Amino acid sequence: MSNTRSLKLLSANIQAGSSTKGYHDYVARSWSHVLPMGGKQSKLDIIAQLLSSYDIVGLNEADPGSLRSGFRNQTHYLAERAGFDHWSHQPNRSVGGVASSANGLLSRFGPRNVHIHPLPGRISGRGLLIANFGDGAEGLHVAVCHLSLGAQSRAAQLAFIAEHLRDLPNVVLMGDFNCVIDRPEMNLLFDRTGLRAPEDAVFTFPSWRPAKAIDHILVSDSLVASNMRAMPAAFSDHLAIALDLEVPLAALASP
Numbered sequence: 001m002s003n004t005r006s007l008k009l010l011s012a013n014i015q016a017g018s019s020t021k022g023y024h025d026y027v028a029r030s031w032s033h034v035l036p037m038g039g040k041q042s043k044l045d046i047i048a049q050l051l052s053s054y055d056i057v058g059l060n061e062a063d064p065g066s067l068r069s070g071f072r073n074q075t076h077y078l079a080e081r082a083g084f085d086h087w088s089h090q091p092n093r094s095v096g097g098v099a100s101s102a103n104g105l106l107s108r109f110g111p112r113n114v115h116i117h118p119l120p121g122r123i124s125g126r127g128l129l130i131a132n133f134g135d136g137a138e139g140l141h142v143a144v145c146h147l148s149l150g151a152q153s154r155a156a157q158l159a160f161i162a163e164h165l166r167d168l169p170n171v172v173l174m175g176d177f178n179c180v181i182d183r184p185e186m187n188l189l190f191d192r193t194g195l196r197a198p199e200d201a202v203f204t205f206p207s208w209r210p211a212k213a214i215d216h217i218l219v220s221d222s223l224v225a226s227n228m229r230a231m232p233a234a235f236s237d238h239l240a241i242a243l244d245l246e247v248p249l250a251a252l253a254s255p
Contacts, residue, residue, distance in 0.1 A: 004224075004246045010051065011144070011174035011217050012233045012240035013060040016101065017043045017074065043234040044074060048081035050231060050240070051106060057084075058144035058174040059104035061236075064091040066100040075104030084108060090116040092127040092146070103129045103144045103175070109252045112139070119145070120160055121153035128161055133252050140251035141168045145175040154178065155185035162192035170251055171195060174217040176238065181216060194220040202230050204239040215241045223247060 051057050062074040079087035084106040091102045105114070111131040119126040126148055133140040145161060147154045154177070165171050173195060179186065181197050190197060195218045203210035210230065215238055219225045224246040233240040 003249055005249055005252065007055040007245045007247060008053065008242065009056050009058075009172065009174065009217060009245055010054040010231065010240055010242045011058040011060075011176075011215060012047070012051075012231075013146075013176045013215060013236060013238040014044075014047055014074070014233055015061050015236040015238070016063040017041070017047070017234070041070075041072075044077060045081060046234045048078050050233065051078060051082040051084075054242070055108045056142055056172075057082075057104075057106040058142070059089075059102075059106070060144070060146040060176045062089065062102050062104040064089055064100050064102040075102060075106070078104075079106050082106065086110050088114045088129060088131060090127045090129045090144075092118070092125050101125070101146075103127050103146055105129055105131050105142065105144055107131065107133075107142075109133055117160070117164065119147070119157040121148045121157060122150060123148070123153070126153075126157060128157075128164065130164065134250055135253060136250070137169050138248040138250035139168075140170045140247050141165070141172070143171065143173045145173065145177070147175070147177045147179070149178050151179070151183070151185055154183075155188065158185050158189045159192075162189050165195070166193050169194075169220065170222055170247060171220045172217065172223070172245070173219075174241075176215050178214055180213055189218075194222065196221055198225075198228060200228065202228055202241055204230055204241055206237050207233070207235075207239045210239055215239070217241055217243050219243075219245060
């Protein structure tokens, strides 16, 4: 009998259910980022169909319940529609109650605990969510982040993340990093943790003509990952990124 279990992981920036099919939509459809129209619920239902095939999902730009989402917590909605028993979210940024943004985590397994941290940066509104599964040296730790656009802020954020992950075994860090893997600030993360850079770049942005690998799922040296691939995320400006992961059976032991 194998002492490991295979999991399917997905990380997706869902752009709060808004539709962007080209750079012109950032202007032409800018209203969809602050108003509850634009077919957001139907897009969320399409996203839920994608998520239902996975075991653990990290979300970026999920609206936690503001005007543009019709005051619906999108992480909770997706968890229910996709059949996840466990979900957590971390509201990070609110623009006058009109538009809000959150990190989210959906899981088939109950975490032992969940911690949320605001990330440093020149402009506030970025966060780190860490869910701990199992216990002891074989426990699994899944972190979701959304980093800043500026390199200086990203460096501070990655240093902060490294400090919180450096002593943990079996780590997964996923999210929208807003940078490619070989940026200088990323080296700090790899130098201070057991996380490793992926062998191949997976282009996720922009979704209509992917040319940049800025969404990542990073895993510890202690874990075996395979089949990293890009997946559609409804009509978001990012493609989602997925991989298969082998973890120790004890990593998901019930708390």
